[in-house]
Amino acid sequence: MDIFEFYRKDRWPHVFCPGCGNGTVMNCFFRAFNEAGLSLDNTVFVGGIGCSSRVPLYINSDALHTTHGRAIAFATGLKLAKPGLKVVVFTGDGDLGAIGGNHFINGCRRNVDMTVICINNNIYGMTGGQASITTPHDFQSTTTPYGNKEYPFDLAEIAVAAGANYVARWTTRQVHELTKSMKSALQKRGFALVEVVSQCPTNFGRRNKMADPSQMLEWFKSNTVRRDKAKSAELDHVDLNLAGQITVGEFVDRNRECYEELIGVEKHG
Ligand SMILES: Cc1ncc(C[n+]2csc(CCOP(=O)(O)OP(=O)(O)O)c2C)c(N)n1
Numbered sequence: 001m002d003i004f005e006f007y008r009k010d011r012w013p014h015v016f017c018p019g020c021g022n023g024t025v026m027n028c029f030f031r032a033f034n035e036a037g038l039s040l041d042n043t044v045f046v047g048g049i050g051c052s053s054r055v056p057l058y059i060n061s062d063a064l065h066t067t068h069g070r071a072i073a074f075a076t077g078l079k080l081a082k083p084g085l086k087v088v089v090f091t092g093d094g095d096l097g098a099i100g101g102n103h104f105i106n107g108c109r110r111n112v113d114m115t116v117i118c119i120n121n122n123i124y125g126m127t128g129g130q131a132s133i134t135t136p137h138d139f140q141s142t143t144t145p146y147g148n149k150e151y152p153f154d155l156a157e158i159a160v161a162a163g164a165n166y167v168a169r170w171t172t173r174q175v176h177e178l179t180k181s182m183k184s185a186l187q188k189r190g191f192a193l194v195e196v197v198s199q200c201p202t203n204f205g206r207r208n209k210m211a212d213p214s215q216m217l218e219w220f221k222s223n224t225v226r227r228d229k230a231k232s233a234e235l236d237h238v239d240l241n242l243a244g245q246i247t248v249g250e251f252v253d254r255n256r257e258c259y260e261e262l263i264g265v266e267k268h269g
Contacts, residue, residue: 019213021172021198032182043086052092052119069100108162121200129203165190167251171220190258
């Protein structure tokens with residue numbers, strides 16, 4: 001496959017910093033999309049606001065660049081108006097889990113048929129590095145100069161609890177597992193979330209002694225725990241997250257009825 005076929009090259013140069021994980025995420029996504037046999041002609045990409053939410057603008061397909069936190073709401077409207085479309089959302093931890101948190105929870109609860117790729121860089125990247133709802137405890141940001149005293153949200157566990165059909169989380173180090181999960185998410189009917197813990201060397205790493213992107217990847221390596229192993233060892237995986245560990249794996253893969261089936265939107269148009 002020619003990966004460059006997927007890029008909207010007239011939008012280059014892009015806004016991402018050197019060492020940003022967004023390129024890795026896009027590369028994995030394009031491979032998964034190709035393997036799933038999907039067509040860009042029948043797919044619309046939706047983003048909110050943020051570096052991660054900007055990904056749809058660089059894809060050679062139709063895109064909706066929406067308002068901060070509202071990507072899931074726009075994507076829901078799109079899917080209900082045009083049920084035949086494949087709808088893919090690119091979003092960030094701030095966009096999906098903070099300002100957009102309630103849309104996220106209810107999107108999962110309704111189980112709307114869409115694929116959501118959340119690039120979780122543990123920070124508000126685009127606006128210069130304010131703490132987000134996934135900034136780990138005691139880590140530095142512009143708004144937590146003495147260390148973050150709060151504990152983070154676990155986006156993947158929230159999606160499981162709220163009812164999404166497919167949920168997985170990987171880091172940008174685990175490109176094979178990530179690509180495989182993206183393919184599964186794209187083929188799943190209902191709400192499918194792939195959370196990618198990704199490096200933001202500029203606004204997260206630099207303030208946490210990991211200015212070099214490779215240091216961030218090393219950090220992922222030494223702090224990643226497979227969710228199934230955590231479970232079989234009878235460790236509480238949610239507590240692991242609170243302790244600053246990253247649980248990864250496929251969290252859920254089920255077939256609850258999706259929203260379009262529930263309200264009969266396909267039957268009537
Ligand atoms: C209503 C509203 N509030 C705040 C902002 C400012 N803003 C733009 S991007 C952003 C944070 C984005 O963080 P995240 O979603 O994690 O994406 P990242 O840039 O880290 O990829 C904020 C707060 C905005 N554009 N609109």
